[in-house]
Every structure is written in structure tokens, then in C-alpha cells.
Amino acid sequence: MTKKTCIPLIFLLISTGWSQTSKDLQKIINSVSKKEMQSTLEFLSSDLLEGRAPGTRGGELAEQYMKSVYKLLDFEPYEGNYFQPFTLKGFKINQLSMTLNNTPCRYYDEFIAGYTGNEKQFSLSGKVVFAGFGIISPDWNWNDYKNTSVAGKIVLIRVNEPDPSNPELFNGPALTYYGRWIYKIEEAARQGVKGILLIHTAESAGYGWQVVQNSWSGEELYLPSQLENNLVFRGWIQEEKLRKILSDQGISLDQLYEQSENRDFQPIDLDLTMTASGSNNFRTVNTRNVVGVIPGNNATWKEKAIILSAHIDHLGKDPSLEGDKIYNGAIDNASAVAAMITTAKILKQYQLHLQYSVIVLACQAEESGLLGSRYFASSINPENIIVNINFESTPVWENSRDIMAIGARYSSLEGIIQDLVEKQNLDYSYFSMSNQGFFYRSDQFSFARQGIPAIWISAGEDFISGKNRIKEFFMGNYHTVKDEYHPEWPLESFKQTVEISVLLIDYLNQYTPEITWKGKMTFPVDN
Secondary structure, eight states: OOOOOOSOHHHHHHHHTHHHHHHHHHHHHHTOOHHHHHHHHHHHTSGGGTTOOTTSHHHHHHHHHHHHHHHHTTOEEBTTBSEEEEEEEEEEEEEEEEEETTEEEOBTTTEEEEEOSSOSEEEEEEEEEEOTTOOEEGGGTEESSTTOOOTTSEEEEEOSOSOTTOTTSTTTTSOOGGGSHHHHHHHHHHTTOSEEEEEEOHHHHSSOHHHHHHHHSSOEEEOGGGGSSSOOEEEEEEHHHHHHHHHHTTOOHHHHHHHHTSTTOOOEEEEEEEEEEEEEEEEEEEEEEEEEEEOOSOTTGGGSEEEEEEEOOOOOBOTTSSSOOBOOOIIIIIIHHHHHHHHHHHHHHTGGGOSSEEEEEEESOSTTTSHHHHHHHTTSOGGGEEEEEEOOSOOOSSOBSEEEEETGGGBTHHHHHHHHHHHTTOEEEOOTTGGGOGGGSSTHHHHHTTTOOEEEEEEOSOBTTSOOHHHHHHTTTTTSTTOOOOTTOOOHHHHHHHHHHHHHHHHHHHHOOOOOBOSSOSSOOOO
16 A cells, blocks of 8 residues: 655656746646636536436536536546446335334434335334444454344444544544444444444534435435345434333433443343334436546656546435425535636646646545445556545635645655645644544545545635634535525635645655555555
8 A cells, every 4th residue: 555656856856847847836826716716616506407416417417517627628538438437226215114112213303214125115124233333343452243143133323433532442532434324334234234223413423413314315325236235224313212212111221322332342132123114216326427537747657646536416406395405515515526627727737747647536426425436446456546635525715724634644645735734834734523534424535445545635624714614514504405606705715725736736746755554544445
């Protein structure tokens, strides 16, 4: 998991005249206009695209638009095609009822779930086992399953990780992948369970119940490989409802929590039965990543690439809502796609001085579990990739006094970025919401799992207004219909994000540094 260099630095400096070309690059960055930055952002977040859900008219429009932008900017098609097609399986609940020991739970308000069997009408039941945090990690000496068979059962799982106050255990308050709900589902599937119920609290999940509702009430999409197991029921339950049901059975949820905080925890059969039945629509969804290439200008090094990525999908539209029904996704993630395109446009103008090629990846189905980036990352040779720079929910407000690179701490990229940030007279900072595991929640993680150093880069949270705009967004309009475009956004922090990204890529091209991982890995590597 290292990237090698062999061209002496002095040769690079003499042969390419980097001092002068870096000044030229700064001129190109400074020339970017607000209208340029607005264009992609405004179009992708318009009602015309109906929330850009994969496999919908709006999603296809977003794909076609990105292809047109790539051609306009004279990017080369990736492996002969701007589109990288892939297939997903889609499932949409029409009606669902669930009971725990004959106690009914209200769908949407008290629980929410999906069913991934190919049956229009379905029913299932199973014994409920509390499996703590549902984590197996030899690196951290933790195993909640303890070789106990839970095959064919329903596991009740806590999200997050044990004892976040302990910095020696799963990185303390900085959430690792083992605390993410998607890992819990992956591990449960490996254990052969029939169903999983994740216990929701705003504190442990990192977001309120409305985010679960908005994210899980529409069509759920999966790569076919994710469904090659027995797990057909995936859902969440409100802690308050669960606490009442368990209390009626003489079971203390707090005592279960206390037991699960210890390494010697064993799965606990709760002597409860879950039953669920309902109706389900399912279909095959054909969707596409949109991929362009800016070829490097060095005969040897252009075979290696830096990947820029941003997801073009969002949550689509919900006809059941009153009033506004479209999740426009202006910040999540139209602003980030616009930042990626602006960065790539600058690099295209600077192409003669690029040694590495640059892959520009507009990926689909991020909101469904990083599916497009996961598909792309699994199709490449990690040895040919220098780094992934991902753009996610790029700030659109006033200038910030700092820059953050989420995930940089895991590799030697961090020192490089810190030096670049200092030269810009800015501070380098860590995301205040790292306890919510954002590194594992956006597309850079798909590349990290392939052993590729990967970051989400952004202007930071120290805005000159004194407001933490980023935190306000994630605690407010995130994954709601209120995430809409506003023409009065100054886009100053947007431009800061673009600038530091371009400067990082310029540095990597100038000095071709060896990028190495550091510290204990906080996630499993796939390759």
C-alpha cells in the first residue's frame, strides 16, 4: 500500500520550471469566476432533475449532463467510454408491519426497514438475539459474536462503538468503520442472520430519526454481490419503543448496554420473536458512473493517476410529502460535483505540466451505500492510483480560516496538506463531527478499502462570520427538501476548497512523494 518514486526532485525542478509554472497555476485559479462555480451547482440542484435518484429520469439527466460537461472541457473518455454502466437491485416497501412478542410497532414512526427478497408478498419470523455492537475486529481484540451461531435469527445491534471515552479502544470518540451501521449489516450477513434491527438514538447514530426516515423510506439499492447471503430484513427501531417492549418482558435495556461494553460479552437470546409481513416491489436498476480522463504529460508517469470523485445522486422525490416533494441536494452533493468540475477544469488548462493522469469520477448511488464508487474502485488496479481526492457537501458560504482533509490522518498525505495549508496562511483542522464517522460515509472510503490513500477535502469550520456553517447544515437541512440552491451564496469557501485541491495535485506532480499508511487501520482493507 505504498506509491513509489524514482525521479530525482532536482531533475523535476530543472526540467519543468516548476517555480514559474506554479505562478501560472495560481493565475488560473484566481481567474475562476463565481458564475463558473455556480453553473454546475445550479443545474444539478434544479427541480428538473427531480432529486437525481439512480435509475430515474432525473438520475439519467444528471449522467447525460456530466458527459456533456466532460466533452465540453475536452476530457478523454475513460477506457473508451464516458459511461461506466453497472447494475443494481432495487427494493421498495409498499406496506410493512412488525411485532416484537406480539407488540405491534408503527412503521415509519417507531421502526423502518426494507426487505430484499424477490417476493411481492412476504412474511418472516425469527428469534431475537442481542449481539451488542455487532463487531468482530481482531486488530482491536473485539468479538461480539464469540463464535455463537445466530444463523437464521434476528440480531438486535447497537450502532457506534463501545466506550468512546477510551482513546485506546476504536480510536475513542473518533468513530471508526466498525461503528457504522453499514458495517453492522455486513457483519450480520457474514454471520448468516435472517434480519437485523439497529437501535437508533440521535447520539449514537449521529443524526435524528428524520434522517433515517428520509434515507430508508424510498427505494433501497444494492449491488448484486451484496445480496448473496441470507439477510433479507434490514431495519432500524427507535430506542424508546424498544425500551418499552423489553421492559414489559422484564428486560432492562440499560443492563444489556452495560454488558455489551465489555470484551467478554456474549450474544444474549432475549426470548423474543419478531414477525414481519408486507408487500414489496423489486426491480433491476441500470445506472452509470460518468468518468473522464485528463492524460498526464509524462510518458512514464501518466500510466498512474490521481482520482477526483464526487457523487451525482441524491434522494430523488417523495410524492407522499406535502408541499415540496423534491430532495434537490444542492449542497449534498451538487456543490461538490461543481467543485470537482472546477478543479478538473483548472487542471485541464494546466495539463502540459501534469505528470500523472487525472481521472474525474462522477459516481452514482453514494446515498445507497457508496455503490458507484465501490463498483469503480473494485475495477481498478490500486497500484496504478496515487491518491483519491473526494469532494463531498462542499461549503458554499463565506471564507473559512481553516482547511480540513478528512481521512488524511491515516496516511502521510496529512503532512503534505498541513504544509500547503500553512503556506496559504490558513489553519489545518479536524472535523468537529468526526465522532459520526464521516470518513466512512462518503466515496473516499471505497478507495481506502482498496488500499488507496484517500481523503475528503474541504474548507473547514472556522468561518469568518463566526458561524459553523458546515455543522449547521448537517444538523439542519441535510437530507431534507430544504437543501436547495441559493444564488446569493458567496462560494468563497467553495473556491478555497478548489484551490487547496489544485495545489495538492500540483505538489504531487512536482515531487512525486511516496504516500504511506500510518497507525492502526480503523477499517478492513478489501484487497
